[in-house]
Amino acid sequence: MTGTRTAARGQTGKLARKRKYIRRHWPLYLMLIPGLVYMIVFKFLPYYGLQIAFRDYNIFSSTSPLRAITASKWVGMKHLNKLFQSSSFATVLSNTLIINGMRILFLFPLPIIIAILLVEIRRKRYRSLSQTAIYVPYFFSWSIIYGIFSSVLDSFGLVNQLVNSLGFERIPFLTEPNIFRGVLIFTDGWKTLGYNAVIYLAAITGLDPQLYEAARIDGASKWRQIWNITLPGILPTIVMMLILKVGHILDVGWEQVLIFYNPAVYEKADVIQTYVYRIGIGKLNFSQATAMELFNSVVAFILIIGANTVSKKTLHRSIW
Amino acid sequence: MMSKQHIPAEKRRKRTALMDRSDIEVEVLAYVLVSLCVLLAVIPCIHVVARSFSKGTAVISGMVTLWPINPQIEGYRTVLRETEFLRALGNTLLVTFVGTAASMIASILFAYPLSKTELVGRKFFILLCMIVMVFNGGMVPNYLLMRGLGLLDSFSALIFPALISVFNMLIIKNYFESLPESVLEYAAIDGAGDFRTLVSIVCPLSMPVLATVTLLYAIHYWNNYFNAMLYILDPYKVTLQVFIRNFIADAGTLVNQLERTAETMGNLSTGVIIACATVLGIIPIVALYPFVQRFMLQGITIGSEKG
Numbered sequence: 001m002t003g004t005r006t007a008a009r010g011q012t013g014k015l016a017r018k019r020k021y022i023r024r025h026w027p028l029y030l031m032l033i034p035g036l037v038y039m040i041v042f043k044f045l046p047y048y049g050l051q052i053a054f055r056d057y058n059i060f061s062s063t064s065p066l067r068a069i070t071a072s073k074w075v076g077m078k079h080l081n082k083l084f085q086s087s088s089f090a091t092v093l094s095n096t097l098i099i100n101g102m103r104i105l106f107l108f109p110l111p112i113i114i115a116i117l118l119v120e121i122r123r124k125r126y127r128s129l130s131q132t133a134i135y136v137p138y139f140f141s142w143s144i145i146y147g148i149f150s151s152v153l154d155s156f157g158l159v160n161q162l163v164n165s166l167g168f169e170r171i172p173f174l175t176e177p178n179i180f181r182g183v184l185i186f187t188d189g190w191k192t193l194g195y196n197a198v199i200y201l202a203a204i205t206g207l208d209p210q211l212y213e214a215a216r217i218d219g220a221s222k223w224r225q226i227w228n229i230t231l232p233g234i235l236p237t238i239v240m241m242l243i244l245k246v247g248h249i250l251d252v253g254w255e256q257v258l259i260f261y262n263p264a265v266y267e268k269a270d271v272i273q274t275y276v277y278r279i280g281i282g283k284l285n286f287s288q289a290t291a292m293e294l295f296n297s298v299v300a301f302i303l304i305i306g307a308n309t310v311s312k313k314t315l316h317r318s319i320w
Numbered sequence: 321m322m323s324k325q326h327i328p329a330e331k332r333r334k335r336t337a338l339m340d341r342s343d344i345e346v347e348v349l350a351y352v353l354v355s356l357c358v359l360l361a362v363i364p365c366i367h368v369v370a371r372s373f374s375k376g377t378a379v380i381s382g383m384v385t386l387w388p389i390n391p392q393i394e395g396y397r398t399v400l401r402e403t404e405f406l407r408a409l410g411n412t413l414l415v416t417f418v419g420t421a422a423s424m425i426a427s428i429l430f431a432y433p434l435s436k437t438e439l440v441g442r443k444f445f446i447l448l449c450m451i452v453m454v455f456n457g458g459m460v461p462n463y464l465l466m467r468g469l470g471l472l473d474s475f476s477a478l479i480f481p482a483l484i485s486v487f488n489m490l491i492i493k494n495y496f497e498s499l500p501e502s503v504l505e506y507a508a509i510d511g512a513g514d515f516r517t518l519v520s521i522v523c524p525l526s527m528p529v530l531a532t533v534t535l536l537y538a539i540h541y542w543n544n545y546f547n548a549m550l551y552i553l554d555p556y557k558v559t560l561q562v563f564i565r566n567f568i569a570d571a572g573t574l575v576n577q578l579e580r581t582a583e584t585m586g587n588l589s590t591g592v593i594i595a596c597a598t599v600l601g602i603i604p605i606v607a608l609y610p611f612v613q614r615f616m617l618q619g620i621t622i623g624s625e626k627g
Contacts, residue, residue, distance in 0.1 A: 018440045027514040028433035032445065035430030038483045039452055045465055046457025052464075059464070066468035114357060117350035132613065133358045139605050139612060141543035143561040147568055147598030151371055152364045156382035156591060164382070190364075193357065221342035251456070255546050259565055273459065280460045281550065293458035304454050 053079055053291040059284070079291035088275065089292070096271040099181055099257070100249045107189045108245060111196035112238060116230055118197065119204055120222075131201075135194030142191075142259045149187050150174060174260070177268040184260060184269065188253060199241070203234040236315050247307030250300045272296050365602070372396065372596040376575075376589030394587040395596035398578065405597060407556065408563035411475070412542060415559060419479040419541040424534055427489040432518050435496035453486045459550070466551055477551035478559070482540065488533045495529040496522060532615045539612075542604075560601060567597050 022029065048069075055072040062068040083089050114134070121127040137145070152158050153173040160170045173183050211229050220228065245252075254273035261269045270278075272292060280289025312318055366386045371379055375390035383389050399405050433439050434446065462481060471477040499522065507517045523530065545561040552558060558566075571590045578588060605612075 021438065021440050025436075025439075025514055028436065028439060031429040031433050031514070031518075034426045035484055035489075036445075036448075038426065038480070039448055042462075042465070042481050042483070043452045043457060046461035047455070049461030049464055050457060052460070059467075064468050065464045069464070114354065117346075117353055120346050120350040121354060122347070130354050130358045132609075133361050134354075135613065136606065136609060137361055139539060139543075139609070140602065141545060141561045141564075143545055143564040143568075144598055144601045144605075147564055147594055147601065148364050148368050150568055151368050151591060151595050151598065154591065156379055156384075158363070158367045158385060161382050161385065190361065194361070222346040223342050226346070259545060276459055281463060286460050286464070290458065290460045293460060297456055297458060301455050 050290060050294055050297075052287050053294045055287060057287045057290075059286065079287045080295070083288065083291045083295065088270075091267065092270050092272055092275045092292075095269060096250060099184060099269070099271060100252060102181065102185050103188055103253065104242075104245050104249070106185055107192070108242060110189060111193055112200050112234070114193065115197040115200035115204055115234075116226055118201060131194070131198070133194075135198060137191050138195040140191065142256050145187055145191055145256075146259050149183070149190075153183065175262060175264040177265045180261070180265040180269050184253070184256060187260070188256060196241070200234055200237060203237040204230060207233040239315060240311060240317075243307045243311050247304045248300070249303065250296055368595045368598050371591055372599045374592060375587055376592050377586045379591040379595075380589050392587055395592040396600070398574075398588060399593055399596045399600060402574070402578065403567065403597075404555065404558060404563060405567075405600065408558050408560045411557060412560035415475050415478050416538055416541040418475070419482070420534060420537045422479055423483055423485070423488075423537045423541075424530070426484050427492055427533065427537075428518070428523065428530070430484060431489050431492035431496055432514075432522065435493045437497075449486045449490070463550060472551055473554045473557060474551075475557065478541070478544065478547050481547060482544070485537070485540070488536050492526070492529060492533055495526050499525055528615075535612060535615045564597055564601050568594050571597075 049066075052069055052072065054074060054076055055069070056075050056078075057069065057072045059065050059068055062071040118127060118131060121130070140148075154160070155170050155172070159173070164170055171179065173179050207230065211233075212225055215225050215229060250272060254271050257269055257271050258274050258277065261274065273296070276289045276292050276296075279285045279292075308318055363386070367384075370386050370388050371384050372395055373388035373391050373393065374384045375392055376395075378384050378389035434442060434449075436442070439445075466472055466477050466481070471480070503521060503525070504517060507521050512521070543561060544559070545565065548559040548562045549565075552562070571594050575588050575590050575593065
């Protein structure tokens with residue numbers, strides 16, 4: 001209000017105004033305190049802990065695991081070099097890329113198709129019932145879904161009953177490395193299809209009905225309407241979702257793997273985070289595990305920033 | 321429109337016929353594919369329910385499909401009586417209630433100042449949020465931190481690391497920003513301080529979005545597996561998701577123990593009690609589903625509006 005005086009007084013006026021704002025609205029800053037404390041302790045302190053990737057971390061070298069960080073010997077790139085030379089690094093990285101690449105390839109188009117088709121179902125009751133049925137699994141935890149599918153896929157389960165009745169050998173879905181990835185993809189689709197479809201559904205219902213009206217008058221077939229109105233209309237949503245998926249290709253879905261997998265399928269299913277868990281927490285090889293995490297975090301960071309840049313350029317909006 | 325009138329009547333009829341056919345084609349395809357998805361979603365669940373009520377020997381011989389064979393409830397009785405299921409459920413309920421409340425309070429308190437565009441230092445605080453959102457400190461440093469703070473084996477370890485989800489907090493912030501300025505100014509003239517404006521005006525006006533975010537947090541706490549597995553080793557403090565995952569792995573041992581002691585031979589099998597634990601874990605979600613659906617759909621719409 002008193003802000004726009006002369007240019008000479010501008011700088012000091014601004015400062016004074018800021019000070020006045022803080023003095024008047026100090027409760028706002030009080031409100032920020034819990035969140036800031038949370039971020040400093042539980043988010044920024046772990047960043048500090050990442051340095052153990054460059055040390056021979058020994059948790060018992062001091063009374064506190066945190067003080068042990070600086071008490072451990074600095075070894076520079078030792079662990080990162082070891083990591084890049086190890087064969088498990090290549091395995092784990094390629095598993096992560098293959099499994100999550102397959103997720104995108106098979107599961108990305110599906111909810112778009114289902115959303116487009118759901119709109120075409122004219123019986124309202126059937127539509128909302130089927131939408132609910134597909135949507136509910138999204139709220140099941142991975143443990144529950146593991147419980148469901150370890151039942152359906154075990155030797156006496158529904159699928160193997162079918163396989164057996166068709167005259168084939170029973171298939172050990174959860175312990176056969178070559179099939180296990182398929183199980184991961186399928187169950188992921190089972191959980192997330194409805195949720196993702198609803199996102200596209202929201203975009204489709206936001207489209208202008210007059211466009212369809214005009215197309216119908218012009219004699220455009222339903223297929224043409226889908227191809228020329230619906231798809232272009234929801235393209236921004238599609239692109240945005242795809243960018244997000246690619247941006248998170250290194251760090252999604254590992255909790256599912258951790259719950260579903262077992263030693264029999266490690267070679268095909270071990271992803272970055274599950275590997276970090278096994279060697280870090282499992283074998284107490286903290287430094288080696290953190291080196292892996294550091295690599296993962298840096299690449300993920302680059303991917304996400306890249307994804308956001310692409311999103312800004314193509315869609316003119318930021319993904320967060 | 322003009323050109324349309326020049327199309328001969330016969331040709332026009334052909335066009336309408338073509339249009340009708342494509343309508344039907346798409347609708348048939350819609351019914352077929354959507355129904356297929358519904359079946360794929362529902363059948364596994366029905367199979368598990370059928371198993372949970374079946375006799376153990378029937379499950380092992382592969383006879384149970386979508387309806388219980390030799391119905392019984394021995395499996396449920398075993399899971400509820402002989403295992404820590406109820407304790408795990410109680411622990412999860414506790415963590416979910418306390419965690420969601422704490423998260424909501426912290427998120428609202430953080431979101432409100434950030435929603436003020438004239439806040440001094442706003443850019444800096446938003447930058448902090450962005451860093452937290454994009455760069456993850458990782459599993460091992462977090463584990464060491466929890467250990468260093470002495471939080472292992474305490475429920476706080478399940479709440480503090482997830483106290484604020486920046487994503488959820490930003491949903492609240494964006495909604496606060498969209499509230500009409502005039503209402504807030506009116507409150508200020510009325511002499512209400514920032515706290516009072518937030519509690520008695522801003523929050524009541526934002527109930528829909530607060531409900532959605534409450535739900536997002538609650539689902540997060542309810543479904544959380546990894547933190548619970550990493551930080552909680554005390555069997556008395558095990559949470560539901562970890563319990564169910566471990567139970568699936570160890571069910572065989574439990575069945576062997578029980579078979580030796582009881583005369584219920586053949587009633588139980590690993591398959592039956594795994595199915596029972598799974599069904600018991602699903603019930604709360606399905607029971608709350610109408611509520612969940614209402615606020616989640618709302619949430620998705622709010623989320624898509626924010627861009």
